[in-house]
Amino acid sequence: MSATEQSREEEREKSGEPRRRFFADLTPLRTSADYRRLWFGNTVSWVGQGMTSLAISLQVYDLTRSPFAVGLVGVFSLVPLIVFGLYGGAVADTVDRRRLGLASASGSAVLSAALAASAFAGFERVWFLYAVVALQSVCTALNAPARSSMIPRLLPAEQLRAAQALNSMTMTLGTLAGPALGGVLVGFGGYQTAYSIDAVAFFAALYAMWRLPAMLPERAEGRGRASVLDGLRFLATRPNLRMTFFSDFCAMILAHPRALFPAVAALWYDGDARVTGLLVAAPALGALLGGVISGWQSRIRHHGQAILISVGCWGTAIAAFGLTRNLWLGLLLLALAGYSDTVSMIFRGTMLQVAAPDEMRGRLQGVFIVVVAGGPRLGDFLAGSVADLTSPAVAITGGGLACVVAVTLLGLYARDFRRYDAADPTP
Template sequence: MDTSDSTTEPGAQAPAEGPARRRGRRRWAMDTRPLRRPAYRRLWASTTVTAVGSQLTAVAVPQQIYDITGSSAWVGAASLAGLVPLVVFALWGGAVADAMDRRKLLLITNTGIAVTSLLFWLQAVTGLESVAALMLLLALQQAFWGLNAPARSASIARLVPEEELPAANALGSTVMQTGQVVGPLLAGVLIPVIGLPELYLVDALALCVTVWAVHRLPPLPPLSGAGTRRAGLREVVAGFRYIAGHTVLLLSFLADIVAMVFGMPRALFPELAAQTYAPYGEGLALGLLFAAIPIGAVLGGLFSGTFSRARRHGWMVIGAVVVWGAAIAGAGLSGSLWLAVAFLAVAGVADMVSMVFRGAILLSAATDEMRGRMQGVFTVVVAGGPRLADVLHGTAGSAFGPRAAVAGGGLLVVVVMLALAFAVPALRRYRV
């Protein structure tokens, strides 16, 4: 494979560890080689701040809407208001990331996200109490996020060599999953102490660190065709054609869709907590069910040295999705809360493995001029899959009961993924 685009900024590349065997703890601990490269370290640091800060706003916005309206329906409507611009701008943002300097795009979008957080603070501190204003700001924030995510992910392959892509993805995915655990907990602690408006301000100030870190990145212009590419509908469509013409890329997306749509049971957690696991305490059960998968993913990241050097990336994706489905089925069949949580944590580990190697495939199997668009589609799949799963599992839970719906969805993941793997051999044959 061509690795001409896997360079770091001049003079900054540290010598990488080779494939020599590692001993003791280092064999299974997280592979931190990419952090030796200053450019990647800055991008990772900005991701760390964003991971926690975004969760502060993710908690504050629905809380403020509920405080104003007293209605969960309005909270749900706000979620939809954020999803639509995220999908639209992620697809367009992928094309933009392939047409301009990705560092410049990251600077613009991170600044936009920070300004939006400042506007969230302004409307809260002035007591505006307008749901329409909140939904408009949320839509604006998600639009900036949609433009930002493809450029951020596509830049990784320009900052680390190809053999370190799984490790780099593991580092990034781990901090994102950690943010999903730490961010809401931090928000829950801070709101009673400093107040909801100041939570937005904390996020805005933290994002200034992100802008500074991105500013320190080297330029990341297109490797070919600089100044000649556009970023319109034709380029977006060309990205989908590229996926259709590359079976490995198509299957990597399908693997995630299968796992998330059929196997993400979060919509049933409230019912399971209120009925199946009520003897353990509804609040405790609900918190544990929602936290189990992200905690498992974080643990998988911390021990990613056990798998980040694997070269059969296709088989790693297939195996991870199958384990995810089996673990979800096990959670559905569990009458014990603690056993269900353990299965969900195993599913979280499998999800981390899947994320690491699907991300590595997208970065290594696609050319640099298409990486932005691949990451744009990836962002849409990651955002849209769980939401489709909410609809599917909610309907199935009403028809068959929550435990049957969870177990059936997990088994369906296993069956469909194995069928895809053996019907189309491209993914299982793919290796670096």
Template structure:
């Protein structure tokens, strides 16, 4: 009998160990109360912000009955995101990052409150919605570099990959849960309900920021921190620069989201519901990749991992252009999203570890611009190629071009393949 018991205990122990090695490492949440509060606050706020994004689009379309007017919402958010992303990074390297994060979160909460009030009053002013979206984007871009550059001060270096995986889970939970909850609430109680929930949700982030200690940048940057200094630093640091270029290659050549409506009809004979599935599939894959990221902390060759992940993204997208079964297409898009998560975790960790503290804010600001601008360039690239050829050709060649760009980066920068997180060099 004791033999059976010990055998069962042994199998249970092996299963528990396998689970720890496979599932996301929650060590940063368990060991660091400040990080735990920040993560929880950002997770709640991310859901609320995605609810607001859905509500704004619904409200603009209801008021105008115009897809063009609804599309302008993205344009009004892009400009402030780029301008204030760069500026916010420089500010984050000059001032107390806790205060900047607190101001940004308070500003975002105030904008959500304004949106709730205009919906409750039934103002129906599209210009007000555009202005609110622009201000909201500005506050987000101003404070996001500060929040991101706090992470290396909240968790030890060896936990940074796990912390970045948890941040990815938080972001993708917001992108998947937020729109679904927003749609349910809007359908039942109108857009005002989504705005009100978002306003209340910011209390979690405000509380987390309030509890943090002061976080002035280390080093000698002080008043001399500028956007141009950040750009010069990035130009002079080949490993960090290569990580940015790899991400751009993935977004410009391998992101066919602008073709999803045409693909839904041409590939699968579907409609808007199919488009929604295509849009959601990469986010579902990204969430799965972050949930099963326990192995990431044991990988030290971060440069090689980034290039391998971006290659996997490109190959998955190219294969997506070849298939005509919806379930297989969704699986390939999910695989691409999973690869993107792996790349993002390693790229963020490289930026946080290899860059000095006084430069982290500006690099995070540049990162925001890349993340905001890259997909827009990708929309232009894929749409142009599709117009000259076909959507299928655009998707396939885009994925292969992404792989070719990564191989070129590997050939031109072999030191990036040898980058070791135990001995980080920017």
């Protein structure tokens, strides 16, 4: 870079003008050692949790030979996450978030160690695996709001969108790489190997939390204990923040075809479990790409408008997927849907962190967890019900079109949300 170009770059940074980027903006990792450690530790632990999730499902099937018993693993994971998600957010707005993060991550590490010890000892009880899954979800429900609400204290506001993109890559890597690695480790080293590596991986998250400064919530003097109801009342009076959840409901409830992938693989593509695996992987790969190619988003100021457009793109891609019978075109459309979902998630997460006051961030992140965990499950139920009454094609295409119509109506109704300006965030 010439001296003139370097001078222009420095002037652009000082003036706040966003650099023209194509790939993910790594500025948060370069400028904040605390965030860098937190991101790395979170990435390692997410991959480890993905390994353990698959290993537990495989072990339950080995012990029971029952697909229903394997399905109960998801129930024991989801219910505590939804029940304790709101409570974890309220706790995060009351105590030192660093200590809460340390305690909950320590709990997860101990549970992974217990799984490893039981595998080494040959203690094979399905009820024990269910109990560990449920307790791990409780730890996650306490840890996630604390960790997310700490990030705005570690980074300036202009770097939070980039941090959201990096965090989306972490979640997608855990979803993709974790189960794949878990399957390999179980195949070559048994369940004890997968569980042991997950327990060790938690030390990265624990070290990152330990190095952070105290993170007491900023709240008015004399304020009592944080209340879940206060958080919901606050959200009810903040239309822009509320719209971030409504827009996500349009995508995840109306147009979420994941439950139909096994039927689609068999009926449309005359395929087996391998084709189902491709259908499941395609949106995840698109989501990962959404985080990797996210540099252009730094030039977007109207985040509400970007959310509405990206949710509309999700619905359009899903509707088109329901019309095609070409496997590769279908995979491309699902990848496009996954990319659009990540774009929406990045802007929604950024709005929650920037526009919400610090004393409410934990509770809003708790609501976010409940929406993210519960929305797709409701979508699976709706898609399955409509497909049973009609056909998978009607359920998928109709759901995609319903998503587009619903998000369009939301956009027409919520004019302030469309005009939301990141330079002047209004909750």
